[in-house]
Amino acid sequence: MLGNNLNGRLLTNLKNTFTYEFWVLPESVHRIDKQTREKPAGVNGKNYIIGPGQGLSENDAGISVSVGLNGITVYEHTSEDIYAVLVYEGRINDLVHIAVVYDNREPQLYVNGKFVKKGEQSPQTLVYPAGLIGGQPGLFFNGDIKEIVLWDHCRTEDNLNDYLNKKLTGSEAGLYGIWPVPPVNELDTQRTNTPNKNSQNKTDPSPKESQNKNIQVKNNHGIEVSIIIPSLNKYPLNLFTLFSLEQQTFNLSKMEVIFIDDASTDQTEEKLRGYTPPYHFKYIRSKKNLGRAKVRNLGIRSARGSLLIFLDAEMITEPEFVEKHYRLHQSKTNLILSGAMHSKVIYSSIFPEFTKENINQITSLTKRNKEIYSRLKNLKYPCKEPYPLLKKSDIEKQVFKDLGVKAYPWFQSITRNFAADLEGFEFPWMAFLTGNVSIRKELIIQAGLLDEDFVQYGYEDWELGYRLYKMGANFIIREDLKTYHQEHPVGESKWEEAINNLGLFIKKHYEIDILILGLEICGLADLLTMNKVLGEYKLLLQSYPERFQKFQEKFIHILETIVLILQVDIRHINILGAAGFSSVDRKELQVDINSIKGLKNFTNLTYLLEKVMNS
Numbered sequence: 001m002l003g004n005n006l007n008g009r010l011l012t013n014l015k016n017t018f019t020y021e022f023w024v025l026p027e028s029v030h031r032i033d034k035q036t037r038e039k040p041a042g043v044n045g046k047n048y049i050i051g052p053g054q055g056l057s058e059n060d061a062g063i064s065v066s067v068g069l070n071g072i073t074v075y076e077h078t079s080e081d082i083y084a085v086l087v088y089e090g091r092i093n094d095l096v097h098i099a100v101v102y103d104n105r106e107p108q109l110y111v112n113g114k115f116v117k118k119g120e121q122s123p124q125t126l127v128y129p130a131g132l133i134g135g136q137p138g139l140f141f142n143g144d145i146k147e148i149v150l151w152d153h154c155r156t157e158d159n160l161n162d163y164l165n166k167k168l169t170g171s172e173a174g175l176y177g178i179w180p181v182p183p184v185n186e187l188d189t190q191r192t193n194t195p196n197k198n199s200q201n202k203t204d205p206s207p208k209e210s211q212n213k214n215i216q217v218k219n220n221h222g223i224e225v226s227i228i229i230p231s232l233n234k235y236p237l238n239l240f241t242l243f244s245l246e247q248q249t250f251n252l253s254k255m256e257v258i259f260i261d262d263a264s265t266d267q268t269e270e271k272l273r274g275y276t277p278p279y280h281f282k283y284i285r286s287k288k289n290l291g292r293a294k295v296r297n298l299g300i301r302s303a304r305g306s307l308l309i310f311l312d313a314e315m316i317t318e319p320e321f322v323e324k325h326y327r328l329h330q331s332k333t334n335l336i337l338s339g340a341m342h343s344k345v346i347y348s349s350i351f352p353e354f355t356k357e358n359i360n361q362i363t364s365l366t367k368r369n370k371e372i373y374s375r376l377k378n379l380k381y382p383c384k385e386p387y388p389l390l391k392k393s394d395i396e397k398q399v400f401k402d403l404g405v406k407a408y409p410w411f412q413s414i415t416r417n418f419a420a421d422l423e424g425f426e427f428p429w430m431a432f433l434t435g436n437v438s439i440r441k442e443l444i445i446q447a448g449l450l451d452e453d454f455v456q457y458g459y460e461d462w463e464l465g466y467r468l469y470k471m472g473a474n475f476i477i478r479e480d481l482k483t484y485h486q487e488h489p490v491g492e493s494k495w496e497e498a499i500n501n502l503g504l505f506i507k508k509h510y511e512i513d514i515l516i517l518g519l520e521i522c523g524l525a526d527l528l529t530m531n532k533v534l535g536e537y538k539l540l541l542q543s544y545p546e547r548f549q550k551f552q553e554k555f556i557h558i559l560e561t562i563v564l565i566l567q568v569d570i571r572h573i574n575i576l577g578a579a580g581f582s583s584v585d586r587k588e589l590q591v592d593i594n595s596i597k598g599l600k601n602f603t604n605l606t607y608l609l610e611k612v613m614n615s
Helices: 157-162 207-214 237-246 268-272 292-302 321-328 356-366 370-377 392-396 399-403 409-415 441-447 460-470 495-508 517-522 527-543 549-566 583-597 603-613
Strands: 018-026 048-050 060-068 071-077 082-089 096-103 106-111 114-118 126-129 143-151 175-179 225-231 255-261 280-285 307-311 315-317 335-338 344-346 436-440 474-477 483-486
Touching (some): 225 292, 237 392, 237 483, 280 292, 292 307, 370 399, 409 527, 436 441, 441 460, 495 517, 517 527, 517 549, 527 603, 549 583
Parallel strands (some): 225 255, 225 307, 255 280, 344 483
Antiparallel strands (some): 018 143, 048 060, 060 071, 143 175, 315 483, 335 436
16 A cells, blocks of 8 residues: 555656556646647646656656646656646546556546547656655645545556446555545644643654654545635735634634635745645636636535635634634524625735825824834835735734724715614625625525626626525624725726626616616715615505506616616716606606605605706
8 A cells, every 4th residue: 555655756666557546526727738748848737636756867757647627637757847748628527537547658548437548658768656646735636536546557448447436445456555535635734722731741743653644634524614715916915814814713623715816927826835724725726717706606616614704815804703703603594694894904015006195095004003114114115016014923913903994985884874684774685795704505505606697897796695685595794703905906997897797787687676776876876875765665666556657667767777878978967868758758757756755755765766857
């Protein structure tokens, strides 16, 4: 068996002819290199399940295997270079059986017991299998591993199919090694939050025991909370977020962080590939930008916990953040908890794009802490790359809280006027903000995950929130779940993308609750007034279902027109003209307004309608 050889060395007692078999389900794409022995492949973008294992001399090579959602690649590593010697492109979105067969230095690939491709025979004298399972630190395999088997001979298609669905005993002829590894390769770096009283009396482990501990693969048992963090060019902010999760009072052995790098072009991959925190950590990198909905769905599908917490990559958390989310969910199964509306803002880093005005504001805020203020004074502005103001020790000591200030007036208008359960707020589903929200996995699966038709900016989280709302979910916003948003440069305006997604939102849910959002966006009403208008409109139809049917048609048409105007111009002039209202239509609308005024319970609705009449 291979228990003592899982250290990255080549298995030199096997050469030229051998077979690897494994059952796997990848959870990230890998780089597709060109199959050739003429030009070396790059070192990045691999999703190694086997290797890498470098050749020992100029005459030999070690093999490695990378498996991604987009295919399988076999590499040979000489003492100097790496070559893609067998490249198979194809979608892998289910658990598959893969066999890499080396027959006298020639690679062959089988998928689910069927031959799919042959590579080129190696020019090296000796080719050895690597003894490293799941890749070296920083090159972990992202996905589930059910079983890995190594044979000392070339397996045929008949051999593979004979054993495809059989459990091996370990005594089969020609079996070199078998790994019954549990799903997901990640180092066991579990940390207890309170030191063991007897820890000082415990002797240090021997080098061999220490090595075995480092290569231990953690299983699924006990994971209760999965934190899903998508990230696109958020370094070093994302590192501070991960540091803050290291300080959680929640049992870290029961918590996993799924970090999805959505094709970042900054230092994210370089800095986080080898990150080994005291909680379960899975780094998934997408070669192409997936977008806000797809990237979070990937995290949901990868999650092992029954409770999901969505967190933005630039959100610093307080130590009891996870524990409070978890504890509050124990009483109800259809609960959605959000702290995003109570978020504070901080400046943890200076970016080259920041203006003098930004720097002056940061200078004023950092005066609250002498040490951080001194770091700012050492900055040579303008800087060429992000300049961190915080250190890991500042996260551990919660110094960042000194820098936090309240912001987001739009959210504050909600938190100041409504209780935590949002009673009286007509849009509770707006609390589903993926910057900081938790939900049971079974509930989000029942709702159908995020809608991947939303490929640009905006409304993908609210659309899911609205579906959950119609399913009867209860939304709670709490200040003790707040996070600290690290400010960063804002790119070009997302107005057009957001308005287009609003149109998509309305298309999917052609209902008054969504159509009415245009009132606040165009400036005809603020959020609180819009809330009152919707409440009064629903009360009017409920109280007088037969009397105002024609008015209902006119009101819906007005809201449709407002959204259409938003797509071309923010100014809302002559809305009724744009809606095609004739003089007769206008007179009928005025009669309805007067009638509704006489009922005396619909002042916000009639006030809005008169603004529309006079636009």
